[in-house]
Amino acid sequence: MNTLNHASIVKRIAWPDEIATQAFAQALAGRPAAAEALIELQGDLGAGKTTFARHLLATLGVHGRIKSPTYAVVEPYTLENGLNIWHFDFYRFNNPREWEEAGFRDIFASAGLKLVEWPGKAGEYLPQADLVLAIEVLADETRQVTLTAQTAIGKALLP
Numbered sequence: 001m002n003t004l005n006h007a008s009i010v011k012r013i014a015w016p017d018e019i020a021t022q023a024f025a026q027a028l029a030g031r032p033a034a035a036e037a038l039i040e041l042q043g044d045l046g047a048g049k050t051t052f053a054r055h056l057l058a059t060l061g062v063h064g065r066i067k068s069p070t071y072a073v074v075e076p077y078t079l080e081n082g083l084n085i086w087h088f089d090f091y092r093f094n095n096p097r098e099w100e101e102a103g104f105r106d107i108f109a110s111a112g113l114k115l116v117e118w119p120g121k122a123g124e125y126l127p128q129a130d131l132v133l134a135i136e137v138l139a140d141e142t143r144q145v146t147l148t149a150q151t152a153i154g155k156a157l158l159p
């Protein structure tokens with residue numbers, strides 16, 4: 001159920017190159033609301049979902065190589081300031097029972113930042129996102145990004 005849909009705010013921006021992706025991630029990381037947000041990253045393979053997540057996590061203080069969660073489904077992080085972050089990729093998710101067995105219900109009920117690639121693969125299980133980033137690759141490799149803020153937290157994250 002999407003009871004807040006009527007109040008969604010939609011914004012379109014462009015990331016002409018990865019530097020622009022990084023700049024957007026850095027600005028978002030500076031918002032206090034990021035610490036409690038559920039952010040969906042939509043887009044085809046190679047759109048730039050993981051690239052964005054890496055810049056966001058690095059800015060927030062994750063050190064070292066940031067793995068794509070494609071194989072593990074989730075990569076968890078705890079920052080030095082205590083912030084919990086979960087980076088999900090549901091691309092390989094095909095049995096909804098896995099959701100229950102893996103304890104994802106508890107994670108999504110916990111405080112912290114959740115980033116979700118391939119949210120559609122989690123179907124009904126995924127709670128409503130605060131912010132949706134839908135990334136589209138244009139002919140010149142520019143990323144066109146549609147931002148949909150669905151909650152007050154999401155609106156606090158808009159540029």
Ligand SMILES: Nc1ncnc2c1ncn2[C@@H]1O[C@H](COP(=O)(O)OP(=O)(O)O)[C@@H](O)[C@H]1O
Pocket residue numbers: 015016017018019020021043044045046047048049050051052117141142143
């Ligand atoms: N804004 C951008 N402009 C141009 N190339 C980008 C941009 N963002 C990411 N890329 C490139 O596109 C590819 C995206 O890969 P990745 O982030 O793994 O995609 P996804 O997680 O959506 O499958 C990477 O090679 C990255 O360097």
Ligand SMILES: [Mg+2]
Pocket residue numbers: 049050051068070089117
């Ligand atoms: Mg990815």
